[in-house]
Amino acid sequence: MKVQEVHHQTRRVLVVVCDKGEEAVATIGRALTAQGVRSGQVTAVGGFSGGEVGYFDRDRGDYLRIPIGGQVEVLSLLGDVAERDGEPVLHVHTVLGRPDGSTLGGHLLHGEVWPTLEVVITEVAPELAKRVDPETGLALIAAAPPR
Amino acid sequence: MKVQEVHHQTRRVLVVVCDKGEEAVATIGRALTAQGVRSGQVTAVGGFSGGEVGYFDRDRGDYLRIPIGGQVEVLSLLGDVAERDGEPVLHVHTVLGRPDGSTLGGHLLHGEVWPTLEVVITEVAPELAKRVDPETGLALIAAAPPR
C-alpha cells in the first residue's frame, strides 16, 4: 500500500461534455491537455453508440477486446488520470446498459458518444505519477509514501 | 466537446441519507431544492426494494422502462445535477445487484429505498445549465467554453 495525502487547495474541476459522434477517450484526453490537468478523478454518465472495452488477460499480458455492440447507456464511467512522461494518462473503467437492462463492462478502450457524455474531472494533485510495472507492462500509479 | 473549468472555492457537499420506503429521485430532488444546490456531482450506494430503470430508445425517442423486480443492492448510482429553467435537474444512472451477484442497470426512473441510500452530492458550480437537445428531446448539459 502506498498512500499520498493531498490537501485541498490545489484542486480544480473540469466539466467536459462530449458531443454526439466524438470518441470519449480521445476527447477527454484533449480536454486534459488543453486545461493542463495531469492528475485527477474522473466520473461520467451518458450513452455510447458503439466502441470497445477491454479485459486484461494475465497470460497474454494484453487486453482482450470486447465490442460494445450497439447503443448502450453509460451507467458508470469511473477512473483516474495520472502523469507518465509528462503527459496525462487516462485510466477509466465503464459499466454499460443494454435495452433489457443487462450490463457489460471493462476497461474503456474507445467509446463513440451518443447523445452525450457528461464528464466531471476533479483535479487531485499535480504530482501523481504513473510508472510502468515490469510484470504486466501496465502504467500504474506510484503514489508517494505518507509524510 | 465543451469544457468548463471550475475553481474550488464555491463548492459545498450534501450528505443525503434516504430512509426506508422513500423514493430516491424525489427525495434527492427535495434535498437539492431545500439546500439550494443547482449543479453538482452525485454518487450513492445502498439498496432498493423495487423501482424502474430506463434505456433511451433512439427510434422511439423515449425511455424503455425496465422493472427492478425485487430487493437489490445499489452497487453504483452516479450522475449529475444541472439547472433547467431555474430548477435542479437530476440525471443519474445506476447498476443494481441481485442475490446471485448478477446485475442490471439503466437511467434511474424511480427507486424505493431499503434499508438506506447514502448519497453524496458535491456542488460543482452554480451556473451549469441544461438545454433541450432538439434531436432527442433530452435536457443535456451545455457547458460554457473555457475561459
Added chain:
Amino acid sequence: MKVQEVHHQTRRVLVVVCDKGEEAVATIGRALTAQGVRSGQVTAVGGFSGGEVGYFDRDRGDYLRIPIGGQVEVLSLLGDVAERDGEPVLHVHTVLGRPDGSTLGGHLLHGEVWPTLEVVITEVAPELAKRVDPETGLALIAAAPPR
C-alpha cells in the same frame, strides 16, 4: 431523509494504491486509520484475482456470500466511510467485469488485489456517524438534520 451540508474547507484527499496480493478492505481500512480519516467518499478502479461480494438477505438478516471466482476488472468500487464507536467504517459496493465483458457485483466483503487498485478517498466531514439500525443490525449513516 436526513441532510447534512458540509462546507469545503475541511476536506482532504487520500490516494491509496493497493499492491499486488493485498486485501482491499483491510488495506483501505489501514490507510484510513493511519491518516486519521473517519468520514469520506470512496471510489476506485483496478483488478481483483479473487474475493467475495455480498447481497443483504432481508429474511436472514445477513449477507449471502458470492465468490468472485477468478481474475476480474474492478469496473466500479464506490461507497463511503463513516464513524462508528470512534473507528472508521468502510461501506463499499463493487461491479466486476469478467473476460467476456459480463459483470457481477455486490457489497465488497474482501478482494485480493491484482495488479493494482487505485483508490481515491475524499474526506467529507469529520463528524459523519453510523448508528446501528435495529431492524437490520446494519450500521447506517445517521446524518445530522440541516442547520
